[in-house]
Amino acid sequence: MPTPQPPTLRQPRLVQGVRFAKSQKRFFEKAAHLGDTFQVNFQRRRWNVLTHPDAVKDVFTASPQVLHAGKGNEILATALGEHSVLILDEDEHMRHRKLLLPSFHGERLAAQAATIQRIAEREVERIPRDSTFSMRDHTQKIALEVILEIVLGTESTGEEHDVLADHATSTLEWIGKPFRLLPPGLLGPRHPLVRRMYKPVLDPLDESLYRLIAGRRKEPDLEEREDMLSMLLTARDEQGNSMTDVEVRDEIVTLVVAGHETTATALAWAFERLAHTEGSTEALHRAVTDGDDPYLTAVSQETLRLRPVLDVVVRQVNRPVEIAGYSFEKGEMIVPCIHLLHRREDIYPDPLEFRPSRWKDVKPGTYTWIPFGGGVRRCIGASFAMAEMEIVMKAVAQAGVLEPVGGDEKVVQKFITSSPARGGQLRFA
Numbered sequence: 001m002p003t004p005q006p007p008t009l010r011q012p013r014l015v016q017g018v019r020f021a022k023s024q025k026r027f028f029e030k031a032a033h034l035g036d037t038f039q040v041n042f043q044r045r046r047w048n049v050l051t052h053p054d055a056v057k058d059v060f061t062a063s064p065q066v067l068h069a070g071k072g073n074e075i076l077a078t079a080l081g082e083h084s085v086l087i088l089d090e091d092e093h094m095r096h097r098k099l100l101l102p103s104f105h106g107e108r109l110a111a112q113a114a115t116i117q118r119i120a121e122r123e124v125e126r127i128p129r130d131s132t133f134s135m136r137d138h139t140q141k142i143a144l145e146v147i148l149e150i151v152l153g154t155e156s157t158g159e160e161h162d163v164l165a166d167h168a169t170s171t172l173e174w175i176g177k178p179f180r181l182l183p184p185g186l187l188g189p190r191h192p193l194v195r196r197m198y199k200p201v202l203d204p205l206d207e208s209l210y211r212l213i214a215g216r217r218k219e220p221d222l223e224e225r226e227d228m229l230s231m232l233l234t235a236r237d238e239q240g241n242s243m244t245d246v247e248v249r250d251e252i253v254t255l256v257v258a259g260h261e262t263t264a265t266a267l268a269w270a271f272e273r274l275a276h277t278e279g280s281t282e283a284l285h286r287a288v289t290d291g292d293d294p295y296l297t298a299v300s301q302e303t304l305r306l307r308p309v310l311d312v313v314v315r316q317v318n319r320p321v322e323i324a325g326y327s328f329e330k331g332e333m334i335v336p337c338i339h340l341l342h343r344r345e346d347i348y349p350d351p352l353e354f355r356p357s358r359w360k361d362v363k364p365g366t367y368t369w370i371p372f373g374g375g376v377r378r379c380i381g382a383s384f385a386m387a388e389m390e391i392v393m394k395a396v397a398q399a400g401v402l403e404p405v406g407g408d409e410k411v412v413q414k415f416i417t418s419s420p421a422r423g424g425q426l427r428f429a
């Protein structure tokens with residue numbers, strides 16, 4: 001007997017593609033009436049969307065041989081490259097992940113926190129005290145500077161740093177424009193037309209990165225340096241092999257792309273939601289004055305629940321598997337939907353309310369709070385991002401109490417992230 005397919009969203013492919021590109025959150029909300037598992041169809045392969053924690057658990061505990069995340073993230077391959085940890089699967093993925101992990105060790109985080117604080121405090125000084133501003137402009141600058149200093153190990157005063165920062169910014173701006181992911185989504189990331197489209201923006205970035213890598217390899221203190229680039233250049237896998245220049249380039253671009261836009265957006269949402277929720281910015285200010293760090297953690301957790309920066313994680317079936325009562329064959333796409341899972345009334349009462357207090361003495365569930373994905377593919381920078389969010393919130397709260405300007409902000413799609421439409425318009429009270 002053929003296994004029934006999950007219910008399918010009945011809309012032309014192009015209409016679904018355009019709606020998805022405009023706002024993933026609204027697109028999924030509109031399809032949610034189909035049930036806990038449903039299909040949407042706008043990519044080259046249809047997506048089986050999962051919104052129940054049991055199904056999410058099946059996905060995150062499945063063997064890396066059964067579900068491939070790299071194949072699921074393929075749409076990013078044009079920009080990130082074929083050797084990115086996000087694009088790889090199975091043994092090669094694990095090799096790269098292990099080479100990256102030491103850079104994210106807890107011990108490293110203490111030193112990185114000092115850098116984040118310095119950069120955050122410097123940028124907060126630049127926020128106007130007597131006029132409206134877009135919080136995202138500032139969190140973007142902080143997150144980019146943080147990632148460049150910590151990943152590349154270049155100083156913000158140096159020329160090399162400024163050239164790289166310019167290339168990175170223009171590349172990120174270019175790929176962040178709406179609909180840039182539509183061509184790789186429809187034609188595939190390796191299609192010659194897609195490559196030609198990305199080339200003019202990637203070439204200058206790659207040139208400056210390869211120059212940086214070559215120069216860094218010659219640095220006499222390479223072994224002692226603690227930036228992520230130097231750590232990657234000196235890291236050895238279990239066979240004693242190091243990474244090639246191309247592998248290092250792809251991981252560096254991955255870290256900059258994955259680690260910057262995401263954190264900047266999460267922070268913009270944190271302040272937007274705080275400012276639009278009665279009494280919350282005052283509570284943040286009080287928590288910072290009283291040294292109540294758990295409150296800051298709760299704000300980050302609640303922000304990432306209600307406004308997850310990424311709305312889905314994607315896996316491709318490599319070996320037949322059963323999930324949520326359906327059988328899936330090789331090649332099918334399995335998509336846990338972070339956005340809909342985080343809005344389940346049975347897990348989060350009054351799910352649309354921004355309520356940091358729901359996290360008081362509550363640990364987020366592995367399969368019910370998944371802004372960083374899960375399993376062997378869980379975001380490698382999750383602790384780093386949470387620490388950065390808390391440090392930046394502290395720096396801003398120390399400068400004063402924020403007020404909202406205008407109403408609740410809509411969600412717009414920026415590259416793969418869901419951002420506040422006006423960037424979080426705020427002013428100091």
Ligand code: HEM
Nearest residue numbers: 086258259262263266309313372373374377379380381385
């Ligand atoms: C609030 C900020 C962030 C959010 C919401 C976020 C979210 C995610 C998500 C959803 C995934 C996919 C997980 C999966 O497929 O199960 C991911 C993967 C990843 N993230 Fe993050 N991320 C953030 C910050 C960062 C930072 C700061 C870095 C690095 C500096 C980073 C580096 C990565 C990498 C390298 C992967 C690929 C992991 C793998 O495939 O093994 N992310 N992130």
